[in-house]
Amino acid sequence: MSDFNPANPLIVQGDHTILIEVDNPLYLEARNRLLRFAELVKSPEHIHTYRLTPLSIWNACASGVEVNEITDTLTGYSKYKVPTHVLIEINEFASRYGRLKIIKQGSDLLLVTDDRPLAMEISLNRQVTPFLGEKLPDGSFAVHRDNRGRLKQALIKIGYPAEDLAGYTTGEKLSFSLREETLERLPFTLRPYQTESVDLFHAGGADRGGSGVVVLPCGAGKTIIGAAIMDKVQASTLILATNVTAVRQWISELLDKTTLTEDQIGEYSGRKKEIKPVTVSTYQIMTYRKSREDEFKHMELFDERDWGLIIYDEVHLLPAPVFQATAGLQARRRLGLTATLVREDGLEDDVFALIGPKKADVPWKELEHDGWIAKAICTEILVPMPENLRMHYAVSGARTQFRIASENPDKLPVIEKLIAQFPDEQILVMGMYVSQVKSVGEALGVPVLTGATTQKKRDQLFGDFRAGKIRILAVSKVANFSVDLPDAGVAIQISGTFGSRQEEAQRLGRILRPKKGLNQAHFFSLVSHDTKEQEFAMKRQLFLCEQGYEYKIGYSNEIL
C-alpha cells in the first residue's frame, strides 16, 4: 500500500491524536469505527480530533474490540503512513487488558492470570500488594471482597487494568416497568439509540455488563436511559445527582416515565432524609461533614439498603470521596451517565476502574441530524462599554474589570431587541451576578430565579415556564445544572463565570431539547467589547467551536 492515500479521511499523528475530515465521503464509515476505540477531543466544523489513550484502548477491549480492528481501521483509513510507534503502543496497551481477571470462586474472589512473570511483578508492586491476599499454588491471588475496588484502582495505576468478572449482588428486588404513556398521556417509547445504550450496558444481565458509563450529549435523555436500565435490573436503586434541583428532576422523570410511585422514591438531601427502594441524593450531601476531621456520615447511605444498582449522574463531576466509597461497592451494578468523559481533575482512570468502562457513546451530531436534539446556533454579541464607564473600567483591578464589563448596562437594550426577535419562543436570560439578573428581570418585567428563591417558588416557576405560562425567565447560575426546561428555545447569557467549560455546556444544554419546525435553538452571549469579559468569552468560544456548535460573532450595533 502506498504511504499517501489522499482520498482517506484520517491523519494519525505521532502524539496519538487522530484528525478526521468531516466532509470526506468516508467520514461516517471511519468515524463509526474510530468511536469504538478513541475519544473525541474536539469537533469544530471541518476537522475533528480524536485521541487514543490507554483508557480508550481498554474501553475498546472491554467492549470486545480486537486490536487488529483498531490497527486496521487506522491504517486502512489514514491518508499518511501511521507512525509505527503508535501502532506498537496500541498493541502494547491492548495486550495489557484482560491479562488480569477478577473472578468469583465459590464465595471467594480471586485475581488470576496466565502470565507468571506478571503475577510475580504485581506481587512485588508496593501499590498493589496491600490489596492482595494470599498467593495460591496455581499462581492466583485471593482478594478480600472489600479490596475489590481498590485493587482495580491500583492495577490501573500501574497500567494493568483487571477485567472484573466476579459478578454482582442482585440487590433488593423492586418490581416496576416503563410506562407506555406519560402522566400527561403523551406516548412514550425509548429512542433507538437509548435502547441500544441500555442493551449494551445490561448485556443481557451477564457479568461482562452491568457496570460502566454511557456517554450522551446534553438533552439526549440520560435520565430516560437511567430509568430504562433500572427497569432491566429490577432492583432497588441509589441515584446520585449534582444538586437538589437535579434530584427533583430525577424524581419527576421517574414518576412520569415509570410505574414507580411516590412512596417508592425517596429524596435524600439536606432537607429530607428519605431512604426508599429508589433513593435520589446529591454528591453534596454525600460528601458533607462538619469539619475536615469528621467522617462523611452520609456515606452510610451506600449501606443503608441492599442496592442492586447505583447511578452516578454527571459522572465527570463525581467527587473524590464518593470514589473512595464506590471502591467498596464493586459488587453492585454501577451506571455512570455523562456528556463527556473528560474530567478537569484527570481522574478518568478512576472512573474506568471503579464505575466501569465506556459502554455507549452517541455523537451529538448524529442525534442532531436525526432530530433528537435541537441544532444550536451560538452567537456572541459584542457590546461596547458606555463612555462614562470606560475610564472607571480602565483603572480597576482585573476582577473588578470583569464585573464592570459583565454588568455593562448597554446590554439591556440588546436583550430587549433579541427578545423582540423571538416573540414565539420560550426564553431564558442567564447571568452570573444576582444583582444583574434581578435588575434585568425588573427592567424586562419577568420573573427572576436565584439561589435565594425557595424550592417551592422555584418548582412553581419551572412549572409555569414548562407550561408556557411564563415566556421569559431570568435565572442566575443556580439553573445551570440538570434543570430540565423543555421548551426553552432561546438562551441569552448576559454574564458568565471565568470561562468555565462545564458551565457553558450546561447552559447550552438547557436549550437542546427537540424543537418544532426547524428544530433550532439559539444561544446568545452578550459580551462587552475590548474587555476582560471578551478574553474569557474567547475561551468559551473556543470550547463551543470545538464542541462543534456553529458560532458567530456580531456587534450590538448590527442589532440595535
Next chain:
Amino acid sequence: MSYLPILDIVSKLDAEKIKKIARNLQVGRSFTRKADLIGAITHLIKTDIQAVLKHCSVEEKQVLALAAHKKGRVSAEMFSSRYGYGFPERLSHYSRKNVSPYQALVFNEGYQTTDLLISDELVEILKDVFPPPAAEVVKTTDEIPQKHKDRDIQIHYGESTVFSELKSVLRLVDLGKISVSEKTRKPSGTAVKAITNVLSVPDFQLEDPTIISDPYYESPGSVRAYAWGILVQSCGWSRYSKGKLKLSASGKKAMNGDFEEFVSGVWSYLDSSKFDELNRVKTIRGQTGKGKRGLTDLDFRKPNLLAAIHAWPVEEWISFKEVCRFQLASDNSFTVSENLWHLYFSEKQYGSLGYDGSEGELEKVYTRVFLFEYLATLGLIDVAYVYPHYLWPEFNGWWGSDNHPFCSRYDGLLYVKLNPLGAYCLDVSDSYTPPEIEERKFFRIQSNMELVVNDSSLTATELHSLEMFAEQTSDMVWKVSKENILLSIEQGSSIDELLEFIENHSENQLPNTLQVFLDDMGRKIKSILSVSDAVLVKCNDSVTAAAIASDSSLKKICQLAGDNSVVVGKKNEKAFRARLRKKGYILPK
C-alpha cells in the same frame, strides 16, 4: 601581448639550444655563429610556420593556438582548466638530441609568473594557422545528489523569496531597526537577529546537527541575514544616519516592489567596492593589517566573476568545482591578493598563505562568499549546499587550519544555478518574466483558531509563514497565536498581509471568529500611535511635581507622571529647561 619581436624571443635561448633547434628544423646548416642561426630560425618562423609547428608536440600546439587567440598569453591555470593537464614548460622539454622549436616561440615574463607568452608578431602569424579555440563550455549537472559526504544537501531557490524578503528587510530599515557600526557600517548583532526573524525562509542551514551540542561547537552564524544588512547599503536602498540605516528614496521604491529599482540596486552592489566580501572569512587573518595592502580592488574581482557568469547556462545546475574551472578556462581569472605573505591562518609565520600550494585557493574562497552570501541572497542564483564543518575544500591541511572547524561558513557550497531573475539582472537575457508562484492551498482554518495542514512535508517558506502567526501543536495542527502575530507586526508585518496570506493559502474562508479576532487585534494595534523619547524629571516631593505640571507656561510641554515625577517630551526638553529656569528651578544635566 608582448611587443618583443620574434627575434628577441629566440635570442633568449642559449647557443646550445639554438643549435639543436636549428638542426631539428634543418635550417642554417652552414652557419656556425649563434646570431646567424637565430636569424635563420626567426626567418623560418616568419615565412613557414607550418614547418616549425610540425616539430612541436600536440600540447605545445595547444599552448600556441590558445596564445594566438588570447592576446599572446596563456596562464597555467587557464590551460590546465581547459585541458585537464598542465602545459609544457618552456625549458623542461629538453632532450640531448632534439629541442622543440616551441622553446623559441614562447617565453616567461619575469621570474615569478608561470604564464607563457608569445610575441605579438607571432600572434598575427598563428592566428591564420589556428582557428579560434572552441568557446569554453560550462559543464552542467543533470541531477543533484541527495547527499554529500553523508550530509543532506539543502537547496535554496532565491527567485521565489527574494522580493518578499527584501520588502520585509526594507520595512525593518524603515522602522529604524537596523543598526550598523559607525566605523565599518556593518550590521550589528541585533540587526542581524532582527533580519533573521523576517526572512521569508529561514537562513541557510549551516549548523552541524551531529555536534551542535558540543560545548566547543563553532556556529557558522548568519549568511542571508547578514548579507541583507550589507546589501541594503551597497544597493543604495538605505543610508546611514546616527548609527542606524534609513530608507533612501530608491529604497522606498524597492520596498514598493519597483522591479527596475531592484535591478539598478543589484548593479550598484556589483559596482560597489565599499565592503570586501573576503572580510566575511574570519579564519584568514591579516585582512585588516598588512594583508589589506595586497588585496586587489573589488572592481577588478567582481567584473571577472561576472564575465564568467555571463557564459553560464540559465536554469542549469553547475558544481562549484566547475564554476572555478570555468572561471580560469574562460580566461576570467582574477587574484584576490597580490601579496599572500601577509594573509595567514592562526599565526603569521607558519600559517601564511604565501607558501607554495595556495595558488588559486583564495580566489575560490572569495568566489564562495560572493556567490553564496550575496548573489544567492539577491535571489540571482539558486544554491545547493551542506553544512561546512570539516570539509575544507580549500586550504585543506594548511598550517593553523586545524584550529578551525571550517575555512569559511561557505565551504559547503556545492552547486549553483543561474535563475531567470539572475540572467536578466546580470544581462545574460533580455527579458524577464517572474515565475508564477503557485498559491498553494495547504491548510484549512477552523473557527477554534486551529489550522490543519494538508501536506506532511511543507516547504520551508510555508513553515516559516505559518510561524509568523501560529504555533505548531502537533504534526499537522497549528494554533493561531496572538503573541506570534504581535511579534510579526512589530517586525513590520501587518494584519492585512496576514489576511491576504490566509486568503491565498487556506482551503476555506476565514471563519467569522478569526475575522473578529484579527479585527480586534488590528484596532488595538492602532491604539498606540508612536514611540518617542522623553525625559523623566524626578522631583523631591509631590508638591513640586504638581506645581511644575500645573504651571501655566510648563503644562503644555510636560505632564505629571506618578506622584513625584514629571515627564517631558525629548523634543521639548530645551524649552522646558528654559521655562523651568524662569521659575527658579534647574534641571540637572
